[in-house]
Amino acid sequence: MRIIIGEGSCGIAAGALKVHKALEKAAEGKNIRIGITGCVGMCFLEPIVDIYDEEKLVKRLVKVSENDAQRIVCAAEKNDYSDIDDLVISKEDEEFLSLQTRIALRNCGITDPTAIDDYQKRGGYKALEKALSMSPEEVIEEIKASGLAGRGGAGFPTWYKWSAARKSESKTKYLICNADEGDPGAFMDRAVIESDPHALIEGMLIGAYAIGAAEMIVYVRAEYPLAIKRLEKAIKDAKEAGFIGENILESGFSCKMRIKSGAGAFVCGEETALIESLEGKRGMPRLKPPFPAQSGFKDEPSNINNVETFANVAWIIANGGKEFSKLGTENSKGTKVFALTGKVRKSGLVEVPMGMTLRDVIYKIGGGIKNGKKFKAVQLGGPSGGCIPEELLDTVIDYKALSETGAIMGSGGMVIMDEDTCMVGMSKFFLDFTAEESCGKCVHCRIGTKRMQEILTRMVNGEGREDDVLLLEELCKAIKDGALCGLGQTAPNPVLTTLKYFREEYDEHIFEHRCRAKECTELLTYSIDAEKCRGCTLCAKKCPAKAIEGEVKKPHIIDKEKCIRCGACSKVCRFGAVVVE
Numbered sequence: 001m002r003i004i005i006g007e008g009s010c011g012i013a014a015g016a017l018k019v020h021k022a023l024e025k026a027a028e029g030k031n032i033r034i035g036i037t038g039c040v041g042m043c044f045l046e047p048i049v050d051i052y053d054e055e056k057l058v059k060r061l062v063k064v065s066e067n068d069a070q071r072i073v074c075a076a077e078k079n080d081y082s083d084i085d086d087l088v089i090s091k092e093d094e095e096f097l098s099l100q101t102r103i104a105l106r107n108c109g110i111t112d113p114t115a116i117d118d119y120q121k122r123g124g125y126k127a128l129e130k131a132l133s134m135s136p137e138e139v140i141e142e143i144k145a146s147g148l149a150g151r152g153g154a155g156f157p158t159w160y161k162w163s164a165a166r167k168s169e170s171k172t173k174y175l176i177c178n179a180d181e182g183d184p185g186a187f188m189d190r191a192v193i194e195s196d197p198h199a200l201i202e203g204m205l206i207g208a209y210a211i212g213a214a215e216m217i218v219y220v221r222a223e224y225p226l227a228i229k230r231l232e233k234a235i236k237d238a239k240e241a242g243f244i245g246e247n248i249l250e251s252g253f254s255c256k257m258r259i260k261s262g263a264g265a266f267v268c269g270e271e272t273a274l275i276e277s278l279e280g281k282r283g284m285p286r287l288k289p290p291f292p293a294q295s296g297f298k299d300e301p302s303n304i305n306n307v308e309t310f311a312n313v314a315w316i317i318a319n320g321g322k323e324f325s326k327l328g329t330e331n332s333k334g335t336k337v338f339a340l341t342g343k344v345r346k347s348g349l350v351e352v353p354m355g356m357t358l359r360d361v362i363y364k365i366g367g368g369i370k371n372g373k374k375f376k377a378v379q380l381g382g383p384s385g386g387c388i389p390e391e392l393l394d395t396v397i398d399y400k401a402l403s404e405t406g407a408i409m410g411s412g413g414m415v416i417m418d419e420d421t422c423m424v425g426m427s428k429f430f431l432d433f434t435a436e437e438s439c440g441k442c443v444h445c446r447i448g449t450k451r452m453q454e455i456l457t458r459m460v461n462g463e464g465r466e467d468d469v470l471l472l473e474e475l476c477k478a479i480k481d482g483a484l485c486g487l488g489q490t491a492p493n494p495v496l497t498t499l500k501y502f503r504e505e506y507d508e509h510i511f512e513h514r515c516r517a518k519e520c521t522e523l524l525t526y527s528i529d530a531e532k533c534r535g536c537t538l539c540a541k542k543c544p545a546k547a548i549e550g551e552v553k554k555p556h557i558i559d560k561e562k563c564i565r566c567g568a569c570s571k572v573c574r575f576g577a578v579v580v581e
Helices: 009-014 016-026 066-078 082-087 091-098 116-121 126-132 136-146 158-167 188-195 197-211 225-240 271-278 307-319 321-325 358-365 399-405 423-437 443-460 468-482 486-490 493-501 503-512 538-542 568-572
Strands: 002-006 033-037 049-053 056-061 174-179 215-221 256-262 302-306 335-342 348-353 375-380 386-389 413-418 526-528 578-580
Touching: 002 016, 002 066, 009 016, 009 188, 016 033, 016 066, 049 066, 056 066, 056 082, 066 082, 091 358, 116 197, 116 225, 126 197, 126 307, 136 158, 136 197, 136 307, 136 321, 158 197, 158 302, 174 197, 174 271, 174 307, 188 197, 188 225, 188 307, 188 335, 197 215, 197 225, 197 302, 197 307, 215 225, 215 271, 225 256, 256 271, 271 302, 302 307, 307 321, 335 358, 348 358, 358 375, 358 413, 375 423, 375 493, 386 399, 386 493, 423 443, 423 486, 423 493, 423 503, 443 468, 443 486, 443 503, 468 486, 468 493, 468 503, 493 503, 526 568, 538 568, 568 578
Parallel strands: 002 033, 174 215, 174 302, 215 256, 335 413
Antiparallel strands: 002 049, 049 056, 335 348, 375 386, 375 413, 526 578
């Protein structure tokens, strides 16, 4: 028997390492092996422990603690799981995976990310072997037949970028993986590298062979230490197995691979800014053309795709491009990975075929909204994306369909908001991010995002002006038209979509000095309902501003001049006497 612990970052954060240690101690002297895997995607149920009989999954246990270790080992040893029924995953939660179609995530939560043998047992590196028996042009044609588009956000045809780099006349070419995942709420690339690093390596090797590159570079953000550690181990193992280096599989194809840790600048997710950073310069976008396929890293032809794109490549070569193209829509083929976060009941990694509706992802897979609250919006595409309201939840996941709503597919962040979310505050949150992350190279982005941030700050502070909305719209248009790179060009999207679908909230902030979601502190007023107040004095004791007065067993009063709107009184009142308006 084998007991496997999910040790992606989410599992470790939930206590998986303590569970692992306790299981090892409990299994001492018993015929039970303890191992690890990456993230299966069900982050809301971590730590997750799987019990295997050889290669067959016998039981999946969720929300496991170190105190459960002894009875888990005893149950596995006896092959009787009646004593751990309380830990077994429910049928409802099992639907989280059963409703998905997993290609990029096919090995995540199954294989040991630190063991190349485990990857090979599941067909790993067979696709590379097949690709090396084909011509580079045939490999590119297979990718073309698949319809695979770049999963980093732009959705540009992968084969076209590969073909352009292939045709560039130079003896030196580079293949680069963009793993500089910086969108708030996005963790797809991190999970793939942590859970299935060899899928990335194999996909990159196939891409390098197709374009004629002798060097591969993974540009990964330094804030992903576990991903970097596991990728370093995977590269070392792949070298020793002969998959990286000279004369790979005696094909005559040679390619080396290295990792570059990025400093965490969001703008380096833009491919030319990433190249500048690779060259040791400040990460700022270049003017295009020339495009990287003609003049990229060190002025040599370079191809850049993101982690998810490369994670699909080996599957496509192994199974055929036509099989991949059977999934999805006419405009968008295959599957897409999303990081489902926010006010959703089941948060985690989701991979679904293109063409599924947003409603199905949020309600069927994600289980709907937490705490019985009402759905308000879904933010797609991170700070470059837009907010989609409830009336558009039946929009299909498709590059064209999503762009028509004003949002974008992006790299795959999907942040769910409920009725308690202020859409003006949400716009400010994303503008705070993009204004901070602007590299400053072009005036429209550097100054324009700052002016938008200032306007939104006025609004949430109750100082909005009558012409602020018109000014916001003018700035959005100017920034989109004038910014140099994708960061600036898409920075206005959260504001434009919230203005389009939630305009009334902007008007309420400006003209009524009111926040319906009660999130904007400066727009709130606190008072005490005398009929409900029992005079327990608890609110007065907890008030840091000493703004509450009253005698014991008599109604209390809040001095609005002293009140700092911290909400402490509302949190401690047991009688619902504190009124927040």
